[in-house]
Amino acid sequence: MSYLVLNNLTKRYGSTAAVDGLNLEIKQGEFISLLGPSGCGKTTTLQMIAGFVEPTAGSIVLNGRDLNNIPANKRGLGIVFQNYALFPHMTASQNVAFGLEMQGIKKAECADRVADTLKLVGLGHLTDRYPARMSGGQQQRVALARALVIKPAVLLLDEPLSNLDAKLREEMQLELRSIQRSIGTTTVLVTHDQSEALALSDRIVVMNQGRVEQIAEPYAAYEQPNSEFVGGFLGKANIFQVLADLSAAEPSVRIAEALIALDGMPMPTASVIVRPEKILFSAPQPSALPGIMKTRVFQGNHWLCQVKTSVGDVLVIRQNDGEPVAHEGAIVHLRWRAQDMRPVGAAV
Ligand SMILES: Nc1ncnc2c1ncn2[C@@H]1O[C@H](COP(=O)(O)OP(=O)(O)OP(=O)(O)O)[C@@H](O)[C@H]1O
Numbered sequence: 001m002s003y004l005v006l007n008n009l010t011k012r013y014g015s016t017a018a019v020d021g022l023n024l025e026i027k028q029g030e031f032i033s034l035l036g037p038s039g040c041g042k043t044t045t046l047q048m049i050a051g052f053v054e055p056t057a058g059s060i061v062l063n064g065r066d067l068n069n070i071p072a073n074k075r076g077l078g079i080v081f082q083n084y085a086l087f088p089h090m091t092a093s094q095n096v097a098f099g100l101e102m103q104g105i106k107k108a109e110c111a112d113r114v115a116d117t118l119k120l121v122g123l124g125h126l127t128d129r130y131p132a133r134m135s136g137g138q139q140q141r142v143a144l145a146r147a148l149v150i151k152p153a154v155l156l157l158d159e160p161l162s163n164l165d166a167k168l169r170e171e172m173q174l175e176l177r178s179i180q181r182s183i184g185t186t187t188v189l190v191t192h193d194q195s196e197a198l199a200l201s202d203r204i205v206v207m208n209q210g211r212v213e214q215i216a217e218p219y220a221a222y223e224q225p226n227s228e229f230v231g232g233f234l235g236k237a238n239i240f241q242v243l244a245d246l247s248a249a250e251p252s253v254r255i256a257e258a259l260i261a262l263d264g265m266p267m268p269t270a271s272v273i274v275r276p277e278k279i280l281f282s283a284p285q286p287s288a289l290p291g292i293m294k295t296r297v298f299q300g301n302h303w304l305c306q307v308k309t310s311v312g313d314v315l316v317i318r319q320n321d322g323e324p325v326a327h328e329g330a331i332v333h334l335r336w337r338a339q340d341m342r343p344v345g346a347a348v
Pocket residue numbers: 013017018019036037038039040041042043044045192
């Protein structure tokens with residue numbers, strides 16, 4: 001059963017559609033990410049759910065109730081935006097209590113819920129601290145507690161971690177995920193960070209120019225993108241043009257010098273995506289693509305290589321397993337499995 005349903009949700013500003021006929025069904029307890037490049041309509045979508053932006057067309061239905069004529073403050077949603085301004089003259093507890101007091105909840109219950117929620121986000125020891133004396137990550141947790149304390153029907157997060165440095169951001173991602181899993185609040189996260197979406201979501205909605213490109217679980221979105229756009233947005237991707245080779249003994253495709261047997265896979269489309277970590281260095285052979293190691297960058301747990309071939313530069317990522325990797329300038333041969341070619345274009 002769907003809990004939050006967006007039907008043909010549309011927002012136009014003049015002649016441009018910020019959000020263009022978006023359809024999405026979210027289950028109760030699900031963690032959904034809206035992912036896409038700047039300007040694709042993520043924030044506008046979230047703001048329409050929140051009730052801050054009025055849709056031009058379409059509807060938003062929460063738990064069977066149409067939200068259309070319900071004002072933002074009556075929707076019962078928890079919201080954390082990128083600029084999660086806390087009240088500077090209030091302690092962590094007072095900041096979190098603010099929303100509850102607005103709802104007219106009794107002092108004693110209020111105090112219990114504030115204490116529990118601050119504990120939940122790992123701030124049980126800082127309840128009387130003022131924002132100016134907290135780190136960015138701690139302030140972020142207060143903002144999250146403030147959204148959660150009202151026991152929202154849906155938690156809406158708009159790039160909530162983007163002000164944090166990379167390491168803290170990764171820690172907060174894990175924490176956010178575990179908090180969300182433990183309390184089971186239906187959550188919609190807006191991000192343009194693909195690793196954040198992959199790490200946190202039950203499903204990812206990839207958006208492009210106000211429209212949905214693909215909705216999929218993280219693994220499927222990464223491994224089976226249905227377009228070059230999604231493939232390229234969710235990670236590094238090599239795009240190859242493919243020709244069917246009818247002269248070969250078994251069904252095969254040709255990518256420049258490489259003749260690749262399909263191994264029972266269906267004939268792919270005219271272009272395919274191959275992820276850099278699926279490409280191996282091999283001995284010279286008819287199924288391998290020859291090239292020259294152009295750059296080789298050591299990144300601790302893996303090598304990031306750029307190999308110059310007759311079809312352009314190919315990215316290769318090899319785990320640092322202790323084996324030596326060819327030097328820059330060396331001739332190399334690239335091989336990958338037929339099933340690692342993801343079709344993304346028209347039929348051959
Ligand atoms: N109030 C407004 N008036 C006119 N155009 C707007 C308004 N708000 C948003 N837009 C336009 O709608 C489109 C979508 O904007 P939106 O803020 O939803 O993008 P976004 O995906 O959140 O981008 P970002 O990742 O940069 O935050 C953009 O082209 C933007 O310029």
